[in-house]
Amino acid sequence: MGISVSNISKSYKKVNALQNISFEVKPNELFGLIGPDGAGKTTLFRVLTTLLFADEGVATVAGFDIVNDYKKIRNSVGYMPGKFSLYQDLTVEENLDFFATIFGTTIEENYDLIKDIYVQIEPFKARRAGKLSGGMKQKLALCCALIHKPKVLFLDEPTTGVDPVSRKEFWEMLKRLQQKDITILVSTPYMDEAALCDRIALIQDGKILEIDTPEAIVKHYPKQIYNVRANNMYQLITSLNTYEYNHSVYPFGEFVHYTDSRTDFNPEELKAYLESKNLSHIEIEKTKATIEDTFMELAK
């Protein structure tokens, strides 16, 4: 009853937006599609929500074929596009009422499903949707996508452009929705959000790089990562980049994530090299790989 995708391909003129995408989303799973902008996430969403025909491949959503049973899919999925796409000149309440009516239901009927979210925007229910803040808009859009009690929920970059507090709240809401028998497919360019999903698929240039739980994906990281810090960040990065044994160098907050190409790497050696480059306050310590590191490694 979840989502099953096999060998979906789609190309726009010269760009291959999706190439042989296959994956399964189990019922009631919170599945994340993680990838940079332009990876093909939105195209995949549009194919699965029956807005776009795929060139090749088959897929089912909630047990319905995306081509033959598209009408049934439209009744049983909720879709929240990346761009806010509710009627800006209708009020919060009118928007919700409108979408409930289109799906042949009422706000009252499924109120328990949206209650947690709706109470937060209820004080503004007479305000026009266009006048809401970014986080409020997302909550309203989620309410509208949920109003018909969908079996599968598609969320295309729901937290892009939303402040950190609202993002956190949003993911908590998704976790709660999962308890209510809803399969959720969510896409995001933020690697930190990936850890909150049950399983994730890393996607780039229309290809899936890896599918697994966030923990397993991190474990697959082949090398030991070191946090490196020094007094001059810019010089540190350029020095590491010119170091002959480096494997990868990525800035990561106040540190630089460094991996070495040798198996018998000695941090003291690196420290000596960096000191020879006039850097001081050098710290080198082991750290665990994050999903971001994994993605960078896979995307290399």
Add this chain to the structure above:
Amino acid sequence: MLPIIFVMPILQLVILSNAATFEVKNIKFGYIDNDHTSTSRALIEKFKASTYFNVLTDFPSERLASSEMLNGKIDVVLEIPHYFERELQKEKHNSLGVTVNAIDGAAAGVENVYITQIIQRFNKNLKVDLLQVSDAQIQPVTIESIPLFWYNQTLNYKTFMVPGILVLLVTMITLFLSGMNIVREKEIGTLEQINVTPIKKSQFIIGKLFPFWVIGMGLLTVGLILARLIFNVPMVGSLALMYFYTSIYILVVLGIGLFISNFTDTQQQAMFISWFFVVIFILMSGLFTPIESMPKWAQIVTEFNPVKYFVEVMRMVMLKGSGFNDILPQLLKTALYAFIMNGLAVWSYKKIN
């Protein structure tokens, strides 16, 4: 938005109906009187008395008159030759030089007619004055025509224009609004949200178009009230028939608007295409220029112009009092057009790419 939809057309109706007139008035008139006799002065008096000619300038020479014409200071120059009166008495006929600025061909034609009429009338009176007894026997029989202008007895230009301009407004507003509407939803992304819902194509389209149908009918009502109150246009025919025809006509326009909307991605594109059609429809509708005087191929093209039928029907019903059977051909063609355009629009609207 709603005030704009109603206030702008009302202003247009009031302004255009008063301004867009084919009546040629205020003709800037100049003359060269080489004769300086009582007859030549009497002729010029006739022009002075006419309400159509106003600025009168006496030029001493033709060269001066020509240069004034070149500067656009005068439209018409009348040249009275030397010995005009003497020749007239002796020879019983004479000629006058009339020069008309014909940059605007239509206006020049009308001016020429006015001038000819004044001179003819002057000529007739002159005959009586100059007639001598011996001439009485050989006076030619003159045939005089007395025109009767049916359906618009005073040839009031507004009576003719107001129904036409009303048509123009109903067409423009409904076409632009419907043409931009679905494209706007494409632009702001709401169409994507709608497309994943189970709403049917026909439901969506009816929902989109019905408000514009109501607005179109509202505009017609406002326009008719203004036509009656401000312009005192006679409404001989049945109002119900006008509304019935308009209700079908608006469907054609909405169908065209929707069709444009389906094939464009931005409001700008939709606007340009709508303008393209509106300009062609209006200039080829018989609103400003009679269709009968267009070349054959253009007349065939006008058969596909819904505005033409609307203009015809409005004028027929309002001014002539035509009944249902009289407008039946236009009605059937419009209904067929509405059916085809809306069919195409629904067919071309796709929820899936």
